Amino acid sequence: MASKLPLTVQGGAAAWGTIRGSFHSLMALLIAALMLAIIYLARDAEPPPSEEEARVAAEEVGRVNSVGRAGRKGECDLFSGRWVYDNVSYPLYKEKECKFMSDQLACEKYGRKDLSYQHWRWQPHDCDLPRYFHILLSILEFLGHTSPPR
Known part of the structure; x- marks a missing residue:
């Protein structure tokens, strides 16, 4: 019988950690860009008359x-x-x-x-x-x- 060798993927857990970290960085960048856009647009908005x-x-x-x-x-x-x-x-x-x-x-x-x-x-x-x-x-x-x- 053939012996079963454990399957290993080189850098498996480490690769997913890197992808997960990149995703979080991308989300943080998008949220920061959205916040800056809102602040920029709100700055130019004229409030309605009192x-x-x-x-x-x-x-x-x-x-x-x-x-x-x-x-x-x-x-x-x-x-x-x-x-x-x-x-x-x-x-x-x-x-x-x-x-x-x-x-x-x-x-x-x-x-x-x-x-x-x-x-x-x-x-x-x-x-x-x-x-x-x-x-x-x-x-x-x-x-x-x-x-x-x-």
């Missing part, structure tokens, strides 16, 4: 609206103006590249040929409407929808 900032902004918008309607010189009446064609700064986004575009509003996606409507903007009489004003109105609308009912 309720006090939103209230002040709303008062400013209300002041512009009410004073503008009264017709005082030097104030802007947002409700008196006209639509002007702006081929330079409009459209503000490309419809085909916007992944958030609703199908109900995606005219270009469904074959509309005349897209010149995207170049029109509202211009109040006797004043310039700053671009950030639209962002302010969007923030106020968002805060209005998220505030608890009274």
Whole structure:
């Protein structure tokens, strides 16, 4: 009969220990990279406006609206103006590249040929409407929808 010799793999346990150590090192490196990415992205993130900032902004918008309607010189009446064609700064986004575009509003996606409507903007009489004003109105609308009912 043939004698049974024990099978041995050269460096068996030591090899698995090395692989296990490499895996742990790789996981530690990935976790460190993830933490650095989170810190980097959080550093640039702008916090949402506080309720006090939103209230002040709303008062400013209300002041512009009410004073503008009264017709005082030097104030802007947002409700008196006209639509002007702006081929330079409009459209503000490309419809085909916007992944958030609703199908109900995606005219270009469904074959509309005349897209010149995207170049029109509202211009109040006797004043310039700053671009950030639209962002302010969007923030106020968002805060209005998220505030608890009274």
